[in-house]
Amino acid sequence: xxxxxxxxxxxxxxxxxxxxxxxxxxxxxxxxxxxxxxxxxxxxxxxxxxxxxxxxxxxxxxxxxxxxxxxxxxxxxxxxxxxxxxxxxxxxxxxxxxxxxxxxxxxxxxxxxxxxxxxxxxxxxxxxxxxxxxxxxxxxxx
Numbered sequence: 001x002x003x004x005x006x007x008x009x010x011x012x013x014x015x016x017x018x019x020x021x022x023x024x025x026x027x028x029x030x031x032x033x034x035x036x037x038x039x040x041x042x043x044x045x046x047x048x049x050x051x052x053x054x055x056x057x058x059x060x061x062x063x064x065x066x067x068x069x070x071x072x073x074x075x076x077x078x079x080x081x082x083x084x085x086x087x088x089x090x091x092x093x094x095x096x097x098x099x100x101x102x103x104x105x106x107x108x109x110x111x112x113x114x115x116x117x118x119x120x121x122x123x124x125x126x127x128x129x130x131x132x133x134x135x136x137x138x139x140x141x142x
Contacts, residue, residue, distance in 0.1 A: 002042045003069040004034040008061045021053030042071040073128065077105040081124035085109050087116040088131075098123070117142075 006014040019031050029044035031053050045051045077083065081101045086093040096109045112118070118132050133140045 001034060001068055002039050002071050003037070005067040006057075006063045007065040007067070009064040011065075014061055014063060015058050016055035017058045018056040019053065020055060022051065039069055039072060039074050044071075074126065075128055077101045077107055078124075079103045081122055083107055084121045084123060085112065086119045086121065087113055088119075089113075089116070093119060 008014055016035055021031060025031065025043065025045050029042060031043050033041040034043050043053075078101045082098055083101060084098045085096040085107065087096065088094075096112055099107050099109070101107065107120075112134070116133070118134065119129055120132075121129060131142045133142065
């Protein structure tokens, strides 16, 4: 797992004061990575079975919501990053414009053509790009 967030009923983040568990981990993959804000770091154990961890919170309270992020390559829409959607037309890529990523992780383009080949570029960071089509309401990767 890459990140773990807990929230109270008001939506405020509950932060851990102390981490607990039987941490059979690789030195670079400790449980502290769950709370470091880096989506590319992660917690990983040598063991597959009987691994557990927990945390003591900074202050008492009820957990109303938990959000977690699995281990990943950070290939998703990120808030504040600059994206450009392109489509293939007559032998070249045509831009549908730049959009800023939002907290929902959704980009909406109103004038995208039907039955087109698309490419989404992140101009803020990253170089992993893959073409896709949009068929029957679903993104299809090629």
